[in-house]
Amino acid sequence: MKHVLSNRLIWPALVLVALLLANLAFNHSFFNIRLQNGNLFGPLVDILRNAAPVVLVALGMTLVIATRGIDLSVGAVAAISGSWASMHIISSGDPSSVRVVLTAVGVALLMALVAGAWNGFLVSVLGIQPIVATLVLMTAGRGLAQIITSEKILYPDNSPAYKLIGGGYLLAVPFSILLAGIIFGLTAILTRRTALGTLIEAVGVNPEASRLAGIRSRSIIWIVYLFAGLLAGLAGLMLTSNSTSADPNSIGLFIELDAILAVVIGGTSLAGGRFSLAGTLIGAFIIEAMNTFVIQAISARATDVFKACVVIAVMILQSxxxxxxxxxxxxxxxxxxxxxxxxxxxxxxxxxxxxxxxxxxxxxxxxxxxxxxxxxxxxxxxx
Amino acid sequence: MTTTLQPAIGPEAPSKKRSLKRFERYSPIAATVVLLIVMLAFGGIRYDNFLSGQALLDLFNKNSYLFVLAIGMTFVILTGGIDLSVGAVMAMGTVIAAQLLSKGWSPALVIPVVLVISTVLGLLVGLMIDKFKIQPFIATLAAMFLARGLSLMITDRQIAITDTFFQKMNLTHINLWETTTNTRRGVRVSDVYTTWSVVIALLILVIAFVVLHYTRFGRTVYAIGGGESSANLMGLAVARTKISVYAISGLCSGLAGILYSFYTASGDPIVGVGYELNAIAAVVIGGTLLAGGAGYVLGSVLGVITLSVIYAYKDFDGGLNTGWTRVMIGALVLLFIVLQRVLVARRK
Known part of the structure; x- marks a missing residue:
């Protein structure tokens, strides 16, 4: 078993190592990590921190894709939750209060769950194909975020408690990395130490057959979309907290593409039926390492073209x-x-x-x- | 060999209940027409001059590029595919046009160059989908990144177009008839006009209509959407047609880029974010099945007009949040998808 696992992940892992070494060639202090004011700093820490929201979204996306689905609405859900939390914190009289921030985070995540439930309802109950079903929220979701903020860009910048989620430190480590790490661990335990992962894969192979075999495929599909919505909401909080700004038009714009890319690079097939959480994690790191490399070596404007070439290469290799x-x-x-x-x-x-x-x-x-x-x-x- | 099979290729096989089925085929379009009338009536009651000749023509004048995008998208969706790259390719068209014009190229050369580049990009996407069996949404997603990235590499800011031909296309009005409007300052006489972009879009519509309904290629498009392996068994040119629809969508996106640069007299690398959604929404609202095989390009035009009416609400009502237009489009898409589900379920 261990042998097979290492086999499947060996190529993405090698690509990641190669990218990190390429970064080192341009920036000789790339692997340096220093302790400043008791907190960790360095290019590698930056890559991990920038990857955290993508990791979250991609984890949810992995499970959705494993059921042969896709969730295009994650960016819009991130915009809804980020906008609502920022709005609540700013409009409350006391932005620094922990209670206000907790309420904001709680309600925002609840909204993300509702969004996930909505997608799950369209896919599993109405039987609409996932691309189309999630397209509805992709279109309308950003509209809802604009309505929440009255088309303004919000700056939730004097709330240390909110800043912690995306830009703060806990025990010398960026909090967002810890959060993404804990959620990755929990997801891995839930899917691989219980039967849930196998059930998800069974639904992905053949929903009808798995239903006849006694699996509640409808509930499984509902669960994965709920999970994807929740994590997208959390990513939205992380993004707005880190940049201390919330523009409903740009929170999480194109994050669905990064997430799908991370999943595909990690070896999860878009045809569903099997998934690799570790592969997705490596995929997200590859995207961040590649961005850093392209920005250093060429220019920030070239990152999209590089991503396009990687998607095409990976898809052709997998076909x-x-x-x-x-x-x-x-x-x-x-x-x-x-x-x-x-x-x-x-x-x-x-x-x-x-x-x-x-x-x-x-x-x-x-x-x-x-x-x-x-x-x-x-x-x-x-x- | 193919000619003997042609009668069976249409979206519906002939049957005894043909007279009934003939009406059922049009029911999504009928729903769109009813919706459009209700929305226009609502606008007419709520806002002054909403139903004036100029306001109705502005539905076309302001969205000519969206018509062309939706026409290209119709071809792709009829085969059961999807093209997420149209907005980015359109932006690339505006940028290439503006950049070449600023270098002193003649418009007579620039326009063909843009059309050829966008068509070749679509062709490559089609080849990827057909030869490597990559799902259309991920292949066109890659094309979207590529087109957006290439535009950003050409320029990261807006380029103004000063070329006289483009300026002329931007400013020339085709006056149709005179009208008198009652404004607060008294009665005003003005010309009701349209633009050359609308004429071009209508021309494309006529071509698309003829190609889809009166050529072998068009029937193959419907046949692929109806069932790809059956189409293959019939000996139809499935591979060639599948590749061609993405090339057509690329061509239409490039042309939409040209029309957009007529309209704004500029090239902008970040224009058209989310336009793929508008084009898909227009096709769906126009009654085309997303699974492919059934639908009409005229329906997509009705879909674009529906979207234009929503944008007109926003123009007429200064206090309306842009978010509401997005929510309304999303709600309409949902409505029509559910309607499609019901129709497909009933057919089975």
Missing amino acids: PQARAMVTGAFRGRKRAVVVPAGSVVSPGSAAISAPAPATPDTADGHTAATSDSILTKSSGTTS
Whole structure:
């Protein structure tokens, strides 16, 4: 078991190490960590701290994707919770009061839970496809955040208790890192030391079959969207607390993309059915390390182009067709047709990888494609 | 070989209940029309001059680029795909146009260059989706990052366009008829006008309509959305068509960028954030099934007009929070998705 795990994570881990070394080449004090006023400082600490909100969102996203879903609304949910908490703290007479901050955080997280429940309802009860269902809140959520703040940018800057969540220190370590670490640990225990993780994977492989096997797939789907909403809300608090500003248009903008990217880099398949929390963690660190590297080596403006190239490279590496092409090139032409035909039979990818690996120039290729499609069709009717 | 199969390709197989089914096919569009009439009536009652000729034409004048985006998106969604890159590609179009014009290039060269670049980007996305079986949403997400990143690398601020042709397209009004309006300062006579951008958008609409409903390519688009493996078994050019719809969406996004730079006389790398959502919303509100295979490009136009009316509420009502327009669009999308679910469930 340990061997398999290390095998799956070895490539992302190597990429992370390579990125850190590349950073070191540009900045020779990159690995230096110093103690200043009793708190830890240094480029590595910065990377961990910047990664914390992405880690939170990506953890929720991992479980959602494992059920063959997707949550595009996490950025909007972060905007709602961040805006509401900032609004409450500013409009209360006493921003430094711990009780005010606790109320703000509590209510904001409750709102995030409601948002998650809403997504879960659309997906599991109404049966709307996840991309579309979460698109609704992605559109409307930022609108709600704008309504909360009356289209203003808020600055919750004189509340030390609120500042702690995203920008403060506890026991010399940035609080956000501790928080993300604790939540990562809890998620890992909940999913891997109980049956929950296996149930989530079962739903991802085949919701109908898992329901027939006695799994409450509807509740499982609901739980993962609730979890994703809650963590997105927490990330929103972290972001607004760290920057001490809340602009409903920009809190968590594109964080859903970073989270999906972290999940995919970490080796969790978008087809659902299996997930790796450690992979997601490494994926989030890779994104932050890459951002730092691109900003140092080229310019901050180039980060988006780099991310795009990484997404494309990772997706092509993960696709069975690309692997078939590579193995086909090594093993001769005949095998290249056989490999994709085999991949059609595998349960997870059946619907997606159906008919295309045809080589239309030869008659053989054409018949191969046709038999593929028949295979897919029959497996579609039985499931 | 394909010609013999054509009668079975349409979104509905012929059956005895054909006369009934024919109406059911149009029910999402009927819902959109009713909604639009109600919304226009609401605006007319609530705000002065909301239903005046100019205000109605402004629904088109101010959103010509959104029409073009939605038309391209319709092709993609009809095949069962999705394109999240349209807003970013549009921004890239405005930036490339503005940058090349500021270097002294002629508009006659700049416009084709922008269209070719955006089409090639769409083509590459289509190839990725078809050859490597990457899910459309993640492939177009990558394209979105790429287009946005490339625009930001070209410039990180707005570039003004001083080219005379672009200025002319921005300022020229096509006067249609004269009207008298009662203002607080008395009766005013003015021309009711539209713009060349609207004419271009209408032209694209006509082309898209003909292509989708009267060509083999269009029928293949519907067939892929109806069932990709069946379309493949029928011997249709599935791969080529699937790649083409993303190229078409890229082309439309590039053209939308040109229209946007006509409208604002500038190129801006951060324009169009979230426009992909507007385009998808317009297509959904227009009654196209997100699973693909059923829907009309004219419906998408109705969808854009619906969004335009929501924006017009905001224009007419100074006190309305921008957030409400987003919430209203989200609510409408939800309404139509649920309606689609009901219709699909009933069909089964």
